[in-house]
Amino acid sequence: MKIVVSDITYYVEIRGKGSSLLFLHGFTGSSQNWLPIVSMFEDTYQCILIDILGHGRTDSPANSKLYDIEKVSRDIISILDELLIDNVTLIGYSMGGRLALALAINYPQRINKLILESSSPGLLLESERNIRSENDLKLANDIRKNGIEWFVNYWEQIPLFETQHSLSTEVKQAIRKQRLNNKTVGLVNSLIGMGTGSQPSYWDRLGSLEIPVLLICGEVDQKFCEIAKQMSKKLPNAKVEKITGVGHAIHVEHPKFFGKIVSEFL
Structure with a gap:
């Protein structure tokens, strides 16, 4: 279905009935990346899938300020309001x-519970955010100049996704077909407006989050496993699951095991 929020049309898909699980995909992805996982839960849960701004079948506006992570989070709350859903578990x-x-x-x-896979609260230091913003802007300009196919070829070869070669x-x-279906302007503005360098740092606010949190990382992805470890020290109610033999995208590389871990947490 399509839901309009602040003149932006979001693509939303709902599968199953029961308590609500809301799935949010990664950069260059879409809601369809979650379907193998959703198939494990739709018999007992209402699974909500959203194409994040600039991705999939959701609009890709030209104004990068619309991609601000807190603005997009307000959009998602408005979508839940439209669907008459009071609370969800987030994945x-x-x-x-x-x-x-x-x-x-x-x-x-x-939010009832929170499941974060290979994620972070952003960068702690302003100097780190400035460097990352500059790098994201450079990559955004390269995408604008060279096009989607060039970028997907580049993205497939970065070390973060090395384990996906198998x-x-x-x-x-x-995965490649889905990435190529994105729009240049959507990916460019996602990097500029919602990139790690442009979002606020949430490190100092983790202590206020009292809900149960599951932090999942792949053993090969050492950077994000270390981030998960540091996050768990600040979160009042967190559990870390490190999955052996996989990298950044556990739900893609080992979907059945990912589903099992999530099911046990729920």
């Missing part, structure tokens, strides 16, 4: 995890 991956954390911190009364040809082709 967010990477960029979607940062967005999920923004939602949980700013709208704690609407996925089946069918899965890799499906």
Whole structure:
């Protein structure tokens, strides 16, 4: 279905009935990335999938300020209001995890539990955020100049996704096709407006988050496992699950095990 919020049309898909699970995908992804996981939960839960601004079938506006992570989190609350859903459990991956954390911190009364996969509260120091913003802007300009296919070729080869090279040809082709379906302006503005360098740091606000939080990371993805470890020290009610033999995208590389861990937490 399509839901209009602040003159922006969001693509939303609902599967199953029961308590609500809201899934938020990563950068270059779409709601469809979650379907193998959703198939494990839709018999007992209402699964809500949203294409985040600039991705999939949601609009990709030209104004990068509309992609501000706290503005987008307000949009998602408006979508839940439209659907008459009072509270949800959030499952967010990477960029979607940062967005999920923004939602949980700013709208704690609407969130039951929080599951973050390979995600972070942003960068602690302003100097780090400035450097990251400059790098994101450079990459955004390269995408604008060279186009989506160039970027997808580049993105597939970054070290973060090295473990995905062992996925089946069918899965890799499906991921590539979905990435290529994104719009240049959407990815460019997501980097500028919702990138790690442009979002607020939530490190100092983690202590206020009293709901149960599950932090999932892949053993090979050492950077995000260390972030999860540091986050768990600040969160009052957190559990860390480090998954052996996988990297950044656990739900893609080992979906059945990911589903099992989430099910046990729920």
